[in-house]
């Protein structure tokens with residue numbers, strides 16, 4: 001069910017979904033491990049989709065953790081709310097751009113871990129920068145951030161959001177390096193397509 005729902009959404013809006021299938025559990029584990037979620041209290045997820053990574057986060061998080069998952073696709077939001085029954089999870093039907101406002105509204109001043117599945121290479125650069133600009137004040141030396149990118153997309157051009165944008169190469173490592181002093185990478189081959197995981201810290 002979740003795979004079929006995901007493919008349907010990808011076909012309807014590929015540039016927002018940024019993938020044709022949900023991630024494998026191997027990629028989900030590779031994204032969650034560097035976050036050291038077992039010690040976390042506040043965890044943020046950007047782009048949970050059908051929840052492959054969300055479930056891994058919940059499996060690793062302590063009983064008193066709070067996971068705030070930001071998703072803009074209303075079908076994924078409904079699906080997650082119906083399928084994952086865990087008091088530690090709140091699915092927020094809003095873009096990652098609103099994280100600072102939404103966290104402030106809930107009384108959270110900082111975040112321990114952020115897992116992002118956003119297609120930074122597919123969205124306008126101004127939106128990618130807005131998301132990180134809003135997020136950075138919530139992070140500190142104890143915080144961790146992970147992001148993945150498909151290997152075939154490593155030199156993907158950044159479009160204007162509808163695939164018809166200016167042709168330019170996008171270097172995600174350099175982009176993340178502008179915000180985080182430490183960016184480590186690893187490759188997860190057991191995903192279709194294989195992906196590079198970026199693990200960022202201060």
Ligand SMILES: C[S@@+](CC[C@H](N)C(=O)[O-])C[C@H]1O[C@@H](n2cnc3c(N)ncnc32)[C@H](O)[C@@H]1O
Nearest residue numbers: 019022023047048049070071072073095096117
């Ligand atoms: C590549 S999919 C990843 C889905 C899931 N995490 C996985 O790994 O299978 C990207 C997800 O980000 C969501 N998304 C795109 N732009 C977003 C934004 N600005 N804020 C929050 N979610 C967004 C899409 O709807 C989609 O669910």
